[in-house]
Amino acid sequence: MSTYWVARALLEQTTTRGVVLEAGADGRLGAVATGVERPPAGARTLGGPDGLALPGLVDAHSHAFQRALRGRAVGGDFWAWRAGMYRLVERLDPDTMLDLATAAFAELVLAGVTCVHEFHYLHQPAGMDDAVCEAARRAGIRLVLLDTCYLRAGFDGAALDPVQRRFSDGDVDRWATRAERMASANPDVTVGAAIHSVRAVDPASMAGVARWARERQVPLHLHLSEQQAENTACLAATGCTPTELAHDHGVLGSSTTAVHATHLAAGDIARLGSSGTTVCLCPTTERDLADGVGPAATLAEAGCPLRLGSDSHAVVDLFEEARAVELDERMVTGRRGLHPPGALLGAASGGRRLAPGEPADITVVDLGGTRLAGIDATEPGPMLVAAATAADVTDVVVAGRHVVRQGRHTGLDVAAALRTAIAAVV
Amino acid sequence: MSTYWVARALLEQTTTRGVVLEAGADGRLGAVATGVERPPAGARTLGGPDGLALPGLVDAHSHAFQRALRGRAVGGDFWAWRAGMYRLVERLDPDTMLDLATAAFAELVLAGVTCVHEFHYLHQPAGMDDAVCEAARRAGIRLVLLDTCYLRAGFDGAALDPVQRRFSDGDVDRWATRAERMASANPDVTVGAAIHSVRAVDPASMAGVARWARERQVPLHLHLSEQQAENTACLAATGCTPTELAHDHGVLGSSTTAVHATHLAAGDIARLGSSGTTVCLCPTTERDLADGVGPAATLAEAGCPLRLGSDSHAVVDLFEEARAVELDERMVTGRRGLHPPGALLGAASGGRRLAPGEPADITVVDLGGTRLAGIDATEPGPMLVAAATAADVTDVVVAGRHVVRQGRHTGLDVAAALRTAIAAVV
Numbered sequence: 001m002s003t004y005w006v007a008r009a010l011l012e013q014t015t016t017r018g019v020v021l022e023a024g025a026d027g028r029l030g031a032v033a034t035g036v037e038r039p040p041a042g043a044r045t046l047g048g049p050d051g052l053a054l055p056g057l058v059d060a061h062s063h064a065f066q067r068a069l070r071g072r073a074v075g076g077d078f079w080a081w082r083a084g085m086y087r088l089v090e091r092l093d094p095d096t097m098l099d100l101a102t103a104a105f106a107e108l109v110l111a112g113v114t115c116v117h118e119f120h121y122l123h124q125p126a127g128m129d130d131a132v133c134e135a136a137r138r139a140g141i142r143l144v145l146l147d148t149c150y151l152r153a154g155f156d157g158a159a160l161d162p163v164q165r166r167f168s169d170g171d172v173d174r175w176a177t178r179a180e181r182m183a184s185a186n187p188d189v190t191v192g193a194a195i196h197s198v199r200a201v202d203p204a205s206m207a208g209v210a211r212w213a214r215e216r217q218v219p220l221h222l223h224l225s226e227q228q229a230e231n232t233a234c235l236a237a238t239g240c241t242p243t244e245l246a247h248d249h250g251v252l253g254s255s256t257t258a259v260h261a262t263h264l265a266a267g268d269i270a271r272l273g274s275s276g277t278t279v280c281l282c283p284t285t286e287r288d289l290a291d292g293v294g295p296a297a298t299l300a301e302a303g304c305p306l307r308l309g310s311d312s313h314a315v316v317d318l319f320e321e322a323r324a325v326e327l328d329e330r331m332v333t334g335r336r337g338l339h340p341p342g343a344l345l346g347a348a349s350g351g352r353r354l355a356p357g358e359p360a361d362i363t364v365v366d367l368g369g370t371r372l373a374g375i376d377a378t379e380p381g382p383m384l385v386a387a388a389t390a391a392d393v394t395d396v397v398v399a400g401r402h403v404v405r406q407g408r409h410t411g412l413d414v415a416a417a418l419r420t421a422i423a424a425v426v
Numbered sequence: 427m428s429t430y431w432v433a434r435a436l437l438e439q440t441t442t443r444g445v446v447l448e449a450g451a452d453g454r455l456g457a458v459a460t461g462v463e464r465p466p467a468g469a470r471t472l473g474g475p476d477g478l479a480l481p482g483l484v485d486a487h488s489h490a491f492q493r494a495l496r497g498r499a500v501g502g503d504f505w506a507w508r509a510g511m512y513r514l515v516e517r518l519d520p521d522t523m524l525d526l527a528t529a530a531f532a533e534l535v536l537a538g539v540t541c542v543h544e545f546h547y548l549h550q551p552a553g554m555d556d557a558v559c560e561a562a563r564r565a566g567i568r569l570v571l572l573d574t575c576y577l578r579a580g581f582d583g584a585a586l587d588p589v590q591r592r593f594s595d596g597d598v599d600r601w602a603t604r605a606e607r608m609a610s611a612n613p614d615v616t617v618g619a620a621i622h623s624v625r626a627v628d629p630a631s632m633a634g635v636a637r638w639a640r641e642r643q644v645p646l647h648l649h650l651s652e653q654q655a656e657n658t659a660c661l662a663a664t665g666c667t668p669t670e671l672a673h674d675h676g677v678l679g680s681s682t683t684a685v686h687a688t689h690l691a692a693g694d695i696a697r698l699g700s701s702g703t704t705v706c707l708c709p710t711t712e713r714d715l716a717d718g719v720g721p722a723a724t725l726a727e728a729g730c731p732l733r734l735g736s737d738s739h740a741v742v743d744l745f746e747e748a749r750a751v752e753l754d755e756r757m758v759t760g761r762r763g764l765h766p767p768g769a770l771l772g773a774a775s776g777g778r779r780l781a782p783g784e785p786a787d788i789t790v791v792d793l794g795g796t797r798l799a800g801i802d803a804t805e806p807g808p809m810l811v812a813a814a815t816a817a818d819v820t821d822v823v824v825a826g827r828h829v830v831r832q833g834r835h836t837g838l839d840v841a842a843a844l845r846t847a848i849a850a851v852v
Binding site: 067068070071072074075076077078080081103107110228286287288289290291292293314315316327328330331332333334335336337341368369370371373374375376382383384385386387389391414415416418419422423426 | 493494496497498500501502503504506507529533536654712713714715716717718719740741742753754756757758759760761762763767794795796797799800801802808809810811812813815817840841842844845848849852
């Protein structure tokens with residue numbers, strides 16, 4: 001058991017002073033005490049006198065290997081970007097994947113991310129899946145590995161290209177067999193399921209993946225309507241929108257997360273909302289890939305919990321993602337204050353709280369720097385969403401372990417690890 | 427004279443190793459030597475082994491006092507935000523303005539800004555203008571003070587409200603008299619002119635301000651078409667767009683900067699381009715105020731030099747502004763690579779170069795951190811625009827003076843100065 005003390009913590013959306021947090025051997029929080037003016041004997045101090053502890057941030061959508069593309073793929077449209085991403089995939093094997101994912105996950109932890117949902121589709125050659133699991137261990141991050149089913153090149157039934165063959169298990173049964181093997185081999189990892197997209201998985205297989213996830217009570221994710229071209233192709237092939245197709249095959253629901261959900265019809269929003277499907281927005285990637293702006297506020301009103309993802313790792317900063325949700329919608333609606341700041345902070349921390357029984361994952365932000373100077377520390381939400389950055393994170397605890405201390409990862413030199421891993425593949 | 431050595435510098439868009447920069451007593455660069463492997467005797471080193479010197483960044487549009495609003499005005503539309511800004515103005519006097527502008531300017535310097543164009547309209551009570559000039563001295567930043575003419579509440583001739591009366595000199599002659607007095611009293615400051623907007627200055631007075639700036643060969647700035655409501659009111663009152671009205675009264679030209687230029691007709695773009703008018707984009711403020719996305723790429727193609735401004739200081743990060751220009755246009759066009767990365771970096775540094783005779787203003791970025799890990803140091807532009815942040819700036823030289831060293835302002839505790847100054851007015 002570890003005991004932590006922090007000058008301030010955000011408990012139930014209220015800032016409380018002098019907080020002691022007990023972390024149990026099970027990686028969950030035990031007692032939470034408040035009003036403790038000084039660190040008790042044996043307690044570790046998180047952050048400085050201007051430190052504020054938040055529930056550990058959650059990155060709900062990541063493709064860690066895409067970190068190698070940051071600043072390298074600047075022209076063309078989404079599909080041109082995808083071609084560049086495929087060229088990177090050709091250079092990845094289990095060793096380079098291990099190094100690259102370790103470094104990318106460690107960058108996430110430095111940015112305050114305590115749990116990453118890795119949407120993992122690069123299954124071949126053998127060893128890729130275990131490399132991602134091992135990378136999370138080395139980086140000290142909690143991993144939800146969304147084992148992704150990818151079976152076809154598109155609605156027209158065209159053959160998979162050589163790169164895409166590395167994503168495919170051939171059929172949904174073989175996908176399930178491999179996913180189960182990986183889950184058994186990595187009992188410390190939560191293995192969930194993903195349908196890459198309605199393009200890449202036929203309806204019957206989609207239903208199979210959804211059934212698998214339901215039976216095991218694990219999360220299910222899918223990319224949904226990131227690009228208009230997906231909607232157009234889906235309508236032409238099936239007469240349905242991607243959301244309708246997913247709905248008709250049992251994919252939506254309260255354990256499902258739709259990623260992007262950018263180009264939606266009114267009926268799609270109603271289906272996502274009434275099914276309680278979570279929507280994960282990845283606004284800095286959506287900006288980068290010229291995807292467009294999704295109807296986040298309308299989705300939230302319709303009943304969708306919102307989450308945030310670093311996705312392509314073009315930017316690794318969940319505070320930036322949180323404000324980008326609001327700011328991008330302002331640009332297309334002309335209105336401000338579409339999301340309560342508390343709701344966006346809640347999205348960044350995956351709906352978690354600092355309370356007994358919750359994960360012992362803690363992200364500490366320094367309120368004493370220039371960006372946040374002038375903050376109302378009793379109600380920090382608006383300023384954190386408006387102005388905090390990943391660079392304001394000083395301390396991170398994951399499953400009770402103190403992984404980032406005074407802005408440094410305790411296990412590895414993250415910048416050096418990134419440089420080495422990227423140089424090997426670009 | 428001061429001599430600086432840096433591991434790498436961006437000279438003429440190319441990265442050169444081992445660069446020695448001489449700064450003269452006139453605040454301009456003298457000799458620039460390259461290929462110097464170690465700091466010569468008597469030279470100061472800027473940054474570390476991964477340091478890259480850029481031409482000093484230029485903030486081409488600032489309202490320093492609005493820093494106090496960061497994270498505080500989150501709902502309503504642009505006009506509701508303006509009402510909140512007016513409430514702040516009511517609490518400002520020369521003393522609070524001095525403290526607030528000093529702290530805000532110092533935050534700019536920490537972010538690598540070496541020269542700020544302050545669009546200053548809060549002239550009453552006496553002493554406000556000098557307070558802004560003194561603030562720049564204390565912060566160690568180069569100041570172009572754009573003395574702003576503000577004469578009316580709108581096209582309908584309604585009386586100025588009590589707050590707006592603090593902006594107004596009554597007529598253009600009295601505006602000019604005051605501006606000239608300020609220029610004489612502050613010979614270290616470049617005093618330029620500004621027309622607040624076509625709303626706030628009648629056409630004849632607009633022409634007068636433009637003539638004054640032309641005769642003195644000083645820069646002229648104006649807010650232009652930030653909001654659709656300005657366009658609608660201008661068309662109704664005059665039959666012209668704001669750009670047409672400015673053009674017809676001699677306001678456009680190569681010494682003029684139009685700020686925002688968000689809502690433009692095709693004819694407006696042609697007029698701005700053919701006149702060589704500079705356009706200053708303030709995308710993080712434009713996001714914050716739900717202004718919309720201007721046609722920056724089309725303006726650049728039409729012949730407008732682009733510049734960047736921190737405007738409301740909601741965000742102080744010219745790298746973020748640079749990428750936001752590109753990213754916001756991607757969101758509305760669906761296309762990527764609209765601006766060459768070198769052009770956006772050039773906008774951030776106001777078109778300056780590190781070359782003899784140029785201002786001895788230098789901004790050093792550390793390429794060794796996590797955000798920029800993997801950068802191609804021989805061609806850093808794309809990654810700097812994609813991923814650098816103000817937090818990557820380690821050293822800043824202004825007019826030959828080393829103002830920021832290892833990420834710290836050498837003259838004041840910027841966060842403490844911000845906290846004190848903001849607490850006095852909110």
